[in-house]
Amino acid sequence: MSLPCAVIVGRPNVGKSSLFNRVLGRRAAVVADREGVTRDRHYQDAEWAGKRFRIVDTGGFMPKSDGPLDDQVRKQITTALEEASVVVFVLDGRTGVTAQDQDFARLVLRGRRPVLLAVNKSEKRSAALEAAEAWSLGMGEPHPVSALTGFGIQDMLDVLVQMLPDSGPDGAPRDVLRLAVLGRPNAGKSTLVNALLGEDRVVTSEKAGTTRDAIDTELEYKEHRVILTDTAGLRKKARVDDEVEHFANLRALEAIRRSQVCVLLVDATLSIGEQDFRICQKVQEAGRGLFIVLNKWDAVDAGDKTFDHMVKEIHHRNPELQAVPFLAVSAMSGKRVTKVLEMAMKVKENLERILGxxxxxxxxxxxxxxxxxxxxxxxxxxxxxxxxxxxxxxxxxxxxxxxxxxxxxxxxxxxxxxxxxxxxxxxxxxxxxxxxxxxxxxxxxxxxxxxxxxxxxxxxxxxxxxxxxxxxxxxxxxxx
Structure with a gap:
């Protein structure tokens, strides 16, 4: 990727996602007043003072593991630090420097990347004095900011763009395919994204609801730039009783609007459900391209249902889907996953067809x-x-x-x-x-x-x- 990369890091609940949203000028990441809302690396393109760059939101750093999900979040942060052109290290100005901040700061400094120190939640006029103790981290001048009110953000961005290197020759806009991966919880969306990327880019788990946000990731496919958006599982409104899950649903719906093509992932062992049909309707109402992938196909009993039989059954239940292509893959084993990108490019070409x-x-x-x-x-x-x-x-x-x-x-x-x-x-x-x-x-x-x-x-x-x-x-x- 040719754009320089600014990675936002910090311990849980210091306001990283709020700062991420403030820099972008829109709500691109789910935020809530509790720890652990962000789990994956979240990429977005930004611009300040005429300079384009990529900004990355990360999960909160936990020095000690409380389970496999914490291990995966820590791995996501480590990978993001390796990609960083500049690290934006965020502190909570209300609580001051903690032992956890000090441990994480030592880890970041070992990476020898330029660091911009942002002291968030500095709404008071005395913010500069309160930020003074942050000098002890050895990361240079602290910049008091408030992601909530916007205080100090412009000054911080002025410094940030000066620290970022110039972008490469590919920084200009190119023909881009925006592909949103949709589906019900635990259909295997994040596993599919990781399989397409060839890395553990997104935190996965057997537990439904692991993905909390719409996560953008870039890849190159046959000289095309593809932006993959992994989304939270879409549930019925009546089943959404959590604030974070509510906003995750909204972000998934926004991902449909931002995409050009959507792939609906269906657990082939469960077949397609009414919620899947609702997702298809949302996609088509938005005028986006659509195809359906039957995932976990290797787990389907070969004597139970053939691919053609399952597709025919879906068409019988919903005749309007006869114009939608189908694929069968196994995201876990990687079988036929490259067919997903081939199909996405074909649908993109169809969308853009000038018929003559x-x-x-x-x-x-x-x-x-x-x-x-x-x-x-x-x-x-x-x-x-x-x-x-x-x-x-x-x-x-x-x-x-x-x-x-x-x-x-x-x-x-x-x-x-x-x-x-x-x-x-x-x-x-x-x-x-x-x-x-x-x-x-x-x-x-x-x-x-x-x-x-x-x-x-x-x-x-x-x-x-x-x-x-x-x-x-x-x-x-x-x-x-």
């Missing part, structure tokens, strides 16, 4: 030959033309004099036809109807896609959602 004006005309004519819109009680519905109007996801607009008469069943038919005709597996194809619209050329779509990859759009897709029966029905929902 002539191809869309051919699709339109063939579709009307197969089935025109049936007459309704309010009169006929005649479709006069069709045009691709958006990419990522693909959206098709149909011109008709009476958009309000279009039947939901015909919208579903058009979506299935588009997926089959153009081989758009994994794409939640949008179908819109308008009484009149301006045709968009392939060149306009290419220009849009180029701008979209750079983080902006050349026209506002919201204009297509304001009128008429807008989005294609998702998972049986009625067309409003």
């Amino acid at each position: 004006r002539e191809n869309v005309i051919e699709f339109f004519n063939q579709t009307l030959e197969i089935q025109s819109h049936p007459s309704t009680s309010r009169g006929p519905v005649n479709l006069s033309r069709c045009c691709q109007v958006l990419v990522d996801p693909v959206a098709l607009a149909f011109e008709t004099s009476h958009p309000e008469r279009v039947l939901p069943s015909y919208v579903r038919f058009l979506r299935r036809r588009a997926v089959e005709h153009f081989d758009l597996m994994g794409v939640p194809v949008r179908i819109w109807f308008r009484s009149r619209f301006q045709l968009r050329t392939d060149e306009e779509l290419e220009s849009y896609m180029e701008g979209h990859r750079e983080g902006f759009q050349e026209w506002n897709d919201a204009e297509w959602e304001e009128e008429g029966p807008a989005l294609t029905p998702v998972l049986g929902a009625e067309n409003e």
